[in-house]
Amino acid sequence: MPKFMDVHHGMTGLSPDDIKAAHQADLAIQSEEGVTFEHAWADTDSGDVFCLSDAPSAGAVQRIHERAGHRADEIHPLSVSL
Amino acid sequence: MPKFMDVHHGMTGLSPDDIKAAHQADLAIQSEEGVTFEHAWADTDSGDVFCLSDAPSAGAVQRIHERAGHRADEIHPLSVSL
Numbered sequence: 001m002p003k004f005m006d007v008h009h010g011m012t013g014l015s016p017d018d019i020k021a022a023h024q025a026d027l028a029i030q031s032e033e034g035v036t037f038e039h040a041w042a043d044t045d046s047g048d049v050f051c052l053s054d055a056p057s058a059g060a061v062q063r064i065h066e067r068a069g070h071r072a073d074e075i076h077p078l079s080v081s082l
Numbered sequence: 083m084p085k086f087m088d089v090h091h092g093m094t095g096l097s098p099d100d101i102k103a104a105h106q107a108d109l110a111i112q113s114e115e116g117v118t119f120e121h122a123w124a125d126t127d128s129g130d131v132f133c134l135s136d137a138p139s140a141g142a143v144q145r146i147h148e149r150a151g152h153r154a155d156e157i158h159p160l161s162v163s164l
Contacts, residue, residue: 005123005132019162041087041134043158050087050132050158052123076125076132080101 001036001054003081004061006072012047019049025068026051033060083118083136085163086143088154094129101131107150108133115142 011019023040030037035055042049051072055061058075065072093101105122112119117137124131133154137143140157147154 003123005125016162020164023164040162040164041085041158041160042162043087044161046158048156048158074130076123076128076130078123079126080098080122080124082102082105082122 001056003078004053004055004058005076005078006051006053006058006061006065007074007076008047008049008051008065008070009073010047011042011049011070012044014042014044014047016042016044019044022049022068022070023051026064029067030064033064035060035064037064083138085160086135086137086140087158087160088133088135088140088143088147089156089158090129090131090133090147090152091155092129093124093131093152094126096124096126096129098124098126101126104131104150104152105133107152108146111149112146115146117142117146119146
């Protein structure tokens with residue numbers, strides 16, 4: 001299964017608990033698109049959030065994020081994972 | 083120990099083996115700044131590279147990357163790691 005790193009910019013004004021809730025919203029529906037979010041990391045000062053996933057396609061990742069209410073700004077297929 | 087996600091842009095024209103060699107160059111000297119790079123991921127088409135580390139500071143991460151020949155464009159302290 002391909003891996004993806006997606007990036008959200010501008011998620012400022014959110015607490016760590018808000019980020020956890022947003023990630024939980026992804027996890028709750030991820031199986032409907034065959035996506036597995038492995039990790040999420042946030043810099044709550046800059047508002048940048050990074051999500052690592054195994055997914056059938058970038059589109060599948062975006063559909064989950066959109067339905068959860070936070071569209072990704074970048075979705076990178078990972079040709080290298082070390 | 084704080085965690086950081088750093089991002090390199092514009093690392094285009096590199097093969098997966100080139101990325102592995104660049105990461106190895108970081109690993110070879112990381113202990114001199116107390117940094118532990120946990121993972122590195124690359125989108126070799128867009129030239130974006132992401133590195134996850136435990137480190138005493140963003141400056142320590144950058145010093146390792148600079149000495150290894152690939153300065154990071156962004157270094158994000160991670161207030162959330164899920």
